[in-house]
Amino acid sequence: DPLAEGxxxxxxIGERTVEAYQNAIEQAKAQGxxxxxxxxxxxxxGLGGTFVEPTIIRAPASNDLPIAMDExxxxxxxxxxxxxxxxxxxMQNSVDQGLSSAIFSSNVNTTERxxxxxxxxxxxxxxxxxxGTSGAEIGGAFGGEKDTGGGREAGSDSWKAYxxxxxxxxxxxxxxxxxxxxxxx
Numbered sequence: 364d365p366l367a368e369g370x371x372x373x374x375x376i377g378e379r380t381v382e383a384y385q386n387a388i389e390q391a392k393a394q395g396x397x398x399x400x401x402x403x404x405x406x407x408x409g410l411g412g413t414f415v416e417p418t419i420i421r422a423p424a425s426n427d428l429p430i431a432m433d434e435x436x437x438x439x440x441x442x443x444x445x446x447x448x449x450x451x452x453x454m455q456n457s458v459d460q461g462l463s464s465a466i467f468s469s470n471v472n473t474t475e476r477x478x479x480x481x482x483x484x485x486x487x488x489x490x491x492x493x494x495g496t497s498g499a500e501i502g503g504a505f506g507g508e509k510d511t512g513g514g515r516e517a518g519s520d521s522w523k524a525y526x527x528x529x530x531x532x533x534x535x536x537x538x539x540x541x542x543x544x545x546x547x548x
Contacts, residue, residue, distance in 0.1 A: 463490070
């Protein structure tokens with residue numbers, strides 16, 4: 364019940380989103396997905412609006428669920444099975460979009476691997492540990508990567524989108540100095 368105290372589910376934006384939600388669920392089922400929870404349009408008593416049930420869909424054992432590669436922007440969670448964190452990161456990064464991602468784990472090494480800043484971890488604009496992907500932190504650089512989101516103009520780092528960073532080093536001496544004191548003789 365969306366009106367019950369403690370419930371954190373509001374309406375989706377409009378009828379087109381309800382249709383996208385329903386189509387995504389039907390496609391998931393046709394592709395071998397199993398609806399574990401939810402999957403219905405909700406009609407709370409005496410309340411208009413476009414409410415849908417939060418839905419959890421388990422991918423087939425083959426992990427072949429093409430609909431999960433699309434951004435539906437509806438409360439649908441697709442659950443996949445993976446071998447290890449490397450497999451999970453590769454699976455996540457294989458999609459064209461990259462707005463937000465999340466991992467739930469009590470293993471610090473696993474979460475640090477997921478957040479790896481060397482480009483080998485989650486390639487999303489927002490990465491969460493032990494939190495869902497709903498909302499964003501005020502002041503954070505909100506936005507996606509790849510084919511999603513609209514840049515980082517909503518966060519405190521928005522000015523950086525208009526800048527080009529460059530490290531400049533000038534040697535005013537007459538000798539060629541190499542980094543870290545390296546000498547060639």
